[in-house]
Amino acid sequence: xxxxxxxxxxxxxxxxxxxxxxxxxxxxxxxxxxxxxxxxxxxxxxxxxxxxxxxxxxxxxxxxxxxxxxxxxxxxxxxxxxxxxxxxxxxxxxxxxxxxxxxxxxxxxxxxxxxxxxxxxxxxxxxxxxxxxxxxxxxxxxxxxxxxxxxxxxxxxxxxxxxxxxxxxxxxxxxxxxxxxxxxxxxxxxxxxxxxxxxxxxxxxxxxxxxxxxxxxxxxxxxxxxxxxxxxxxxxxxxxxxxxxxxxxxxxxxxxxxxxxxxxxxxxxxxxxxxxxxxxxxxxxxxxxxxxxxxxxxxxxxxxxxxxxxxxxxxxxxxxxxxxxxxxxxxxxxxxxxxxxxxxxxxxxxxxxxxxxxxxxxxxxxxxxx
Amino acid sequence: xxxxxxxxxxxxxxxxxxxxxxxxxxxxxxxxxxxxxxxxxxxxxxxxxxxxxxxxxxxxxxxxxxxxxxxxxxxxxxxxxxxxxxxxxxxxxxxxxxxxxxxxxxxxxxxxxxxxxxxxxxxxxxxxxxxxxxxxxxxxxxxxxxxxxxxxxxxxxxxxxxxxxxxxxxxxxxxxxxxxxxxxxxxxxxxxxxxxxxxxxxxxxxxxxxxxxxxxxxxxxxxxxxxxxxxxxxxxxxxxxxxxxxxxxx
Numbered sequence: 109x110x111x112x113x114x115x116x117x118x119x120x121x122x123x124x125x126x127x128x129x130x131x132x133x134x135x136x137x138x139x140x141x142x143x144x145x146x147x148x149x150x151x152x153x154x155x156x157x158x159x160x161x162x163x164x165x166x167x168x169x170x171x172x173x174x175x176x177x178x179x180x181x182x183x184x185x186x187x188x189x190x191x192x193x194x195x196x197x198x199x200x201x202x203x204x205x206x207x208x209x210x211x212x213x214x215x216x217x218x219x220x221x222x223x224x225x226x227x228x229x230x231x232x233x234x235x236x237x238x239x240x241x242x243x244x245x246x247x248x249x250x251x252x253x254x255x256x257x258x259x260x261x262x263x264x265x266x267x268x269x270x271x272x273x274x275x276x277x278x279x280x281x282x283x284x285x286x287x288x289x290x291x292x293x294x295x296x297x298x299x300x301x302x303x304x305x306x307x308x309x310x311x312x313x314x315x316x317x318x319x320x321x322x323x324x325x326x327x328x329x330x331x332x333x334x335x336x337x338x339x340x341x342x343x344x345x346x347x348x349x350x351x352x353x354x355x356x357x358x359x360x361x362x363x364x365x366x367x368x369x370x371x372x373x374x375x376x377x378x379x380x381x382x383x384x385x386x387x388x389x390x391x392x393x394x395x396x397x398x399x400x401x402x403x404x405x406x407x408x409x410x411x412x413x414x415x416x417x418x419x420x421x422x423x424x425x426x427x428x429x430x431x432x433x434x435x436x437x438x439x440x441x442x443x444x445x446x447x448x449x450x451x452x453x454x455x456x457x458x459x460x461x462x463x464x465x466x467x468x469x470x471x472x473x474x475x476x477x478x
Numbered sequence: 479x480x481x482x483x484x485x486x487x488x489x490x491x492x493x494x495x496x497x498x499x500x501x502x503x504x505x506x507x508x509x510x511x512x513x514x515x516x517x518x519x520x521x522x523x524x525x526x527x528x529x530x531x532x533x534x535x536x537x538x539x540x541x542x543x544x545x546x547x548x549x550x551x552x553x554x555x556x557x558x559x560x561x562x563x564x565x566x567x568x569x570x571x572x573x574x575x576x577x578x579x580x581x582x583x584x585x586x587x588x589x590x591x592x593x594x595x596x597x598x599x600x601x602x603x604x605x606x607x608x609x610x611x612x613x614x615x616x617x618x619x620x621x622x623x624x625x626x627x628x629x630x631x632x633x634x635x636x637x638x639x640x641x642x643x644x645x646x647x648x649x650x651x652x653x654x655x656x657x658x659x660x661x662x663x664x665x666x667x668x669x670x671x672x673x674x675x676x677x678x679x680x681x682x683x684x685x686x687x688x689x690x691x692x693x694x695x696x697x698x699x700x701x702x703x704x705x706x707x708x709x710x711x712x713x714x715x716x717x718x719x720x721x722x723x724x725x726x727x728x
Contacts, residue, residue, distance in 0.1 A: 336593070340589065340593075340595040340596060341593070341594065341595055341596065342584045342586060342594070342596055344596075345573070345577060345581075345584055345596050346582075348570070348572055348573060349570040349572075349573060349577075349581055349582075351572065352570035352571055352572035352573060353568065353569065353570045353571065353572075355566070355568055356567075356568040356569055356570050356578075356581065357570065357581070357582070359568045360568075360581040360582030360583070361553070361582040361583070362581075362582050419570075419571075419572035420572055472625065473624070473625060
């Protein structure tokens with residue numbers, strides 16, 4: 109504290125401002141981006157579009173939640189992208205076959221979701237055992253799993269890009285959840301709970317907005333649970349401890365083998381949820397549902413301030429990171445910019461994110477060091 | 479000094495053909511700081527590891543508080559109150575003081591009646607109490623350890639040991655990585671511990687530290703204890719002679 113107390117008050121408050129910006133730059137960046145696109149892009153600033161961005165963000169957000177846990181322990185999970193695909197394919201295939209075999213649609217959906225989530229944790233268990241017990245570096249273990257799960261997902265579709273042709277009544281039920289909302293806004297007619305009026309004139313139909321889409325609600329619940337566990341419980345505390353100093357964690361009696369295994373299972377599980385949601389939204393299973401989303405999930409984690417060397421990170425950061433990526437791609441599309449630029453821009457944002465986080469850490473050290 | 483807390487009698491340890499410890503007799507009484515000196519490979523670390531349970535002695539007995547602990551596991555020995563603070567301190571630097579003192583044994587409270595959450599407030603308060611006992615003041619306990627000085631981190635490591643009822647603290651090169659003012663603080667800590675009745679075994683290469691805080695000096699050479707003298711009755715010269723073996727040749 110000696111260093112900061114010897115400074116003049118004005119430089120101290122300047123430090124504070126700098127510190128605030130460094131800490132919450134991701135929020136500020138997101139807000140600025142929303143403002144920028146709202147001014148420049150026609151149709152960006154609308155309830156319907158915001159709801160659309162939120163729904164699109166659920167995939168990356170769900171993956172980034174699990175990834176945040178993994179990265180805090182100084183690991184990485186490259187396989188979750190294909191775990192999403194695997195869960196999506198299993199979900200679609202089980203439901204289709206069950207309904208075609210005469211099973212009730214509701215029961216078939218339950219079976220599909222249950223089985224998809226159950227199978228999705230298998231790659232997580234194997235990752236966990238490889239990494240925690242056999243000491244395979246996370247990068248290698250999950251890269252291997254990347255190939256295995258990818259192969260498994262495509263084997264289940266017999267090499268096809270999609271599990272489609274679902275029975276019409278099943279599609280209907282899937283859509284009611286995947287594209288459904290708890291609350292609808294219909295221009296000139298107001299709010300509707302649970303379902304929206306059909307048979308609307310096209311100019312009104314275009315403005316219909318899902319205010320509380322089910323995929324967003326489900327993701328929000330997962331976010332809250334995972335944020336609570338990470339921030340408030342012993343499990344979360346031990347997660348940080350393992351990332352901060354694995355030896356210290358071991359010597360304090362934390363069972364890190366069990367803990368690390370569970371963390372890779374959690375990552376696979378949130379990927380499984382993302383896969384199931386994908387099937388519900390698109391009424392089809394796709395093995396490559398999250399091919400692009402994998403790196404975006406890592407990007408979201410980094411943009412959100414999680415340290416790739418472990419020990420630091422927040423779920424809220426990952427969610428903001430996912431939103432930044434999706435607002436960016438949505439805005440670029442609305443501005444009619446070649447969507448390929450999205451890759452470039454996201455790449456730049458990731459690098460800036462790491463630089464800002466480093467600067468913030470340096471600033472903190474400077475301010476508090478004796 | 480009849481109040482013996484730790485006693486090693488005739489402890490031997492062999493690694494293949496190498497005799498790492500050769501009938502070592504070593505004891506620590508309540509309220510004293512014992513410096514353990516010796517060149518690299520003299521057997522200091524092996525002896526410490528036998529005491530803390532990491533190694534099993536091949537011969538001899540170790541008793542602590544009149545109880546035989548020769549074949550106990552490291553965690554059993556820690557539970558009995560022998561705490562070893564290694565050079566790397568084993569702290570999670572990304573967490574705050576309270577979290578580190580309670581790492582692995584976190585206090586919890588109920589949130590909304592059902593969820594068990596970490597009770598950071600209580601842990602911080604408890605950590606403050608132990609730090610006060612050591613006369614260490616850390617400006618903000620919400621501070622992550624990475625932002626604390628080396629001496630403060632040492633204090634946190636000692637505080638953790640004390641909180642969990644350490645009755646004997648073993649410190650391995652505690653001043654090695656520190657600047658001069660920080661070294662002074664740590665030496666003061668060692669003295670504070672002793673004054674509170676917690677004996678300390680200090681492993682150090684720094685003769686100055688040893689002469690400053692040790693009550694008794696034990697020198698090892700080639701797996702044997704070659705000197706066991708009161709600090710007040712020895713000089714740097716005589717100690718160095720024991721360490722390098724010059725006194726044997728004379």
